Amino acid sequence: MITMKEIARRANVSSATVSRVLNNSGYVSDDVRKRIMKIIEETGYIPSEHAKALRTKQSNVIGVILPKLSTETSSRLVNGISEELAKHGYQILLANTNLDPEKEIENLKLLKSKQVDGIILLATNRGQELVSEIQKLSIPFVATGQVIEGVPSVINNNFQAAKDITSHLIEKGHQKIAFIGVDEADWEVGHRRKEGYLAALKENQLRIVDEWIQKGIFSIESGYTSMKKILESGNERPTAVVCVTDRLAIGAMEYLGEIGLSIPNDIALTGMGASDLSKYVVPRLTTIDLLSETTGAEAAKTLLEIIKEGNTSDKKVIDYRLIIRDSI
Amino acid sequence: MITMKEIARRANVSSATVSRVLNNSGYVSDDVRKRIMKIIEETGYIPSEHAKALRTKQSNVIGVILPKLSTETSSRLVNGISEELAKHGYQILLANTNLDPEKEIENLKLLKSKQVDGIILLATNRGQELVSEIQKLSIPFVATGQVIEGVPSVINNNFQAAKDITSHLIEKGHQKIAFIGVDEADWEVGHRRKEGYLAALKENQLRIVDEWIQKGIFSIESGYTSMKKILESGNERPTAVVCVTDRLAIGAMEYLGEIGLSIPNDIALTGMGASDLSKYVVPRLTTIDLLSETTGAEAAKTLLEIIKEGNTSDKKVIDYRLIIRDSI
DNA sequence: CTGAAAGCGCTTACAG
DNA sequence: CTGAAAGCGCTTACAG
Numbered sequence: 001m002i003t004m005k006e007i008a009r010r011a012n013v014s015s016a017t018v019s020r021v022l023n024n025s026g027y028v029s030d031d032v033r034k035r036i037m038k039i040i041e042e043t044g045y046i047p048s049e050h051a052k053a054l055r056t057k058q059s060n061v062i063g064v065i066l067p068k069l070s071t072e073t074s075s076r077l078v079n080g081i082s083e084e085l086a087k088h089g090y091q092i093l094l095a096n097t098n099l100d101p102e103k104e105i106e107n108l109k110l111l112k113s114k115q116v117d118g119i120i121l122l123a124t125n126r127g128q129e130l131v132s133e134i135q136k137l138s139i140p141f142v143a144t145g146q147v148i149e150g151v152p153s154v155i156n157n158n159f160q161a162a163k164d165i166t167s168h169l170i171e172k173g174h175q176k177i178a179f180i181g182v183d184e185a186d187w188e189v190g191h192r193r194k195e196g197y198l199a200a201l202k203e204n205q206l207r208i209v210d211e212w213i214q215k216g217i218f219s220i221e222s223g224y225t226s227m228k229k230i231l232e233s234g235n236e237r238p239t240a241v242v243c244v245t246d247r248l249a250i251g252a253m254e255y256l257g258e259i260g261l262s263i264p265n266d267i268a269l270t271g272m273g274a275s276d277l278s279k280y281v282v283p284r285l286t287t288i289d290l291l292s293e294t295t296g297a298e299a300a301k302t303l304l305e306i307i308k309e310g311n312t313s314d315k316k317v318i319d320y321r322l323i324i325r326d327s328i
Numbered sequence: 329m330i331t332m333k334e335i336a337r338r339a340n341v342s343s344a345t346v347s348r349v350l351n352n353s354g355y356v357s358d359d360v361r362k363r364i365m366k367i368i369e370e371t372g373y374i375p376s377e378h379a380k381a382l383r384t385k386q387s388n389v390i391g392v393i394l395p396k397l398s399t400e401t402s403s404r405l406v407n408g409i410s411e412e413l414a415k416h417g418y419q420i421l422l423a424n425t426n427l428d429p430e431k432e433i434e435n436l437k438l439l440k441s442k443q444v445d446g447i448i449l450l451a452t453n454r455g456q457e458l459v460s461e462i463q464k465l466s467i468p469f470v471a472t473g474q475v476i477e478g479v480p481s482v483i484n485n486n487f488q489a490a491k492d493i494t495s496h497l498i499e500k501g502h503q504k505i506a507f508i509g510v511d512e513a514d515w516e517v518g519h520r521r522k523e524g525y526l527a528a529l530k531e532n533q534l535r536i537v538d539e540w541i542q543k544g545i546f547s548i549e550s551g552y553t554s555m556k557k558i559l560e561s562g563n564e565r566p567t568a569v570v571c572v573t574d575r576l577a578i579g580a581m582e583y584l585g586e587i588g589l590s591i592p593n594d595i596a597l598t599g600m601g602a603s604d605l606s607k608y609v610v611p612r613l614t615t616i617d618l619l620s621e622t623t624g625a626e627a628a629k630t631l632l633e634i635i636k637e638g639n640t641s642d643k644k645v646i647d648y649r650l651i652i653r654d655s656i
Numbered sequence: 657c658t659g660a661a662a663g664c665g666c667t668t669a670c671a672g
Numbered sequence: 673c674t675g676a677a678a679g680c681g682c683t684t685a686c687a688g
Binding site: 044046047048049050051053054059061068069070071072074075076078079082083086091092093094095096098109110112113114115136220250276277280281282293 | 372374375376377378379381382387389396397398399400402403404406407410411414419420421422423424426437438440441442443464548578604605608609610621
Binding site: 331333343348350353376378380382383384 | 680681682683684
């Protein structure tokens with residue numbers, strides 16, 4: 001591999017001068033600059049980032065830890081991060097945990113060893129061990145997906161979004177509203193969205209029926225079985241169902257279709273996430289756009305501020321939009 | 329930051345010995361090893377990968393260049409790559425071109441400067457400049473998405489897949505089959521799939537009608553307008569349409585729905601890609617699963633072989649599966 | 657079994 | 673405007 005030293009030799013200068021040309025730092029005579037540029041051009045010399053990083057303690061790489069890449073939310077989020085970072089000359093080093101929470105911590109260390117300039121974690125939990133590992137790291141850090149105490153976070157307004165969509169159903173006259181959620185260990189999606197749903201019911205003095213509150217996982221099938229449980233719970237039938245993800249709603253939709261119930265006439269249905277899918281199922285699904293690309297971009301911006309200005313913003317809340325379609 | 333030297337000082341040994349412990353290389357007495365391990369534990373010392381890479385010329389990082397992250401195909405592909413690489417202790421440095429072909433080349437250089445151990449390119453074109461840049465790089469390299477001459481490639485059997493799905497339509501009795509493709513500059517998706525379609529028609533001595541062969545872009549809307557053009561081309565109506573992506577097919581579906589044509593009774597429709605969407609539109613779309621995760625994993629494997637064994641496999645073709653559903 | 661020393665490819669005060 | 677030299681944090685022959 002060709003090195004700076006070699007370029008210097010060929011140009012009859014010291015490597016210090018070559019470095020100055022490359023970085024546009026300090027004075028270099030036009031003459032010498034041109035000579036060096038020409039040789040760099042000819043040889044196709046590319047400076048070693050490792051050597052540079054070792055000296056400057058800066059790598060222009062940001063680590064991103066995420067649970068899975070092939071879900072719409074993560075890929076949109078990472079796309080948002082990537083576009084924002086690219087504008088500022090940063091790249092992404094990816095760490096995929098494949099839904100294994102232990103790997104979140106493992107990857108934290110791995111990224112630290114790669115000397116990334118900062119880390120964005122798309123968190124699924126907020127365990128104590130994770131928090132303490134993050135503090136130990138002492139690296140610019142932004143969490144998204146979950147708000148983690150003591151750690152700058154960029155987050156959707158999950159409570160308000162769930163409350164809004166539920167309230168919208170109530171305004172349309174629904175009194176008997178069921179809910180399909182996920183495990184509350186996922187604080188934002190599981191707990192906060194459920195709280196939002198409950199708050200809307202309470203605010204309107206509506207009945208909270210335990211059998212109508214089901215807990216699934218992040219899959220379409222799970223929406224199917226949760227819907228089934230609700231309808232088989234014996235009691236009267238709800239007239240609407242709030243689901244915390246589009247996939248759960250689509251699963252519910254499948255089941256309702258199978259048993260011959262019509263949406264929205266017999267039962268209204270809402271999702272959350274504004275997935276591609278939500279737009280093309282029949283009937284088209286009412287949902288909430290969580291603006292994942294924006295969330296990612298905002299997480300990136302926040303991290304960059306922390307890196308550059310030592311800023312220590314604690315929590316940014318991202319907007320959302322209610323998308324009303326045919327399923328209600 | 330705590331360094332190896334500091335660990336050595338505290339343990340009363342040389343940094344050479346610390347290095348040996350860390351890498352399990354050479355002999356170290358059990359006594360000393362334990363003492364060092366303990367101090368590493370206590371201090372939370374994490375070795376610098378940059379320093380390591382500078383010495384060893386190996387970074388355990390693979391660069392991945394892709395046009396856009398938030399499409400189902402790329403995110404599945406990257407997921408496949410990431411899982412395979414993780415097994416072997418490699419990580420991914422992401423370079424997103426945002427559909428700008430010039431950035432493919434720019435990112436090639438960027439990744440080289442980051443001294444990645446290898447590069448996987450999810451190619452959208454196969455321009456001469458790109459090819460020559462790749463050769464110049466002299467870095468282990470695998471292309472996917474397109475086969476690039478002289479460069480190891482992992483590729484779907486686009487010709488055969490398109491031919492198969494068209495033939496299947498013919499077997500079901502269709503004689504008048506239209507086609508919605510994309511620009512042939514995208515050789516694999518635009519050209520090869522079209523060739524497959526044409527080959528099936530020719531093999532069965534079916535008529536090739538120019539007006540029935542439309543070219544769109546990678547979007548749902550484009551499927552809509554292409555379908556419109558086909559039906560408005562004046563002539564008789566085709567009884568089936570082969571689309572080179574699911575999104576195009578779904579756009580076509582929308583248009584057919586609007587003008588009151590029923591699928592598959594009036595017109596049969598096929599897609600390609602086995603997207604999530606294809607499973608939940610009504611009617612469910614017949615399509616081809618291109619096994620993108622497998623393609624990604626295979627690309628990663630191929631690259632690893634090249635890195636480790638200097639292997640220089642030129643072309644691997646990935647299998648596909650025809651998924652027959654209700655749209656035909 | 658362990659250490660001293662060189663070197664990976666850069667950058668950056670310092671001196672001139 | 674330019675260069676010599678030190679140093680970033682590791683690894684690895686070499687010597688003992």
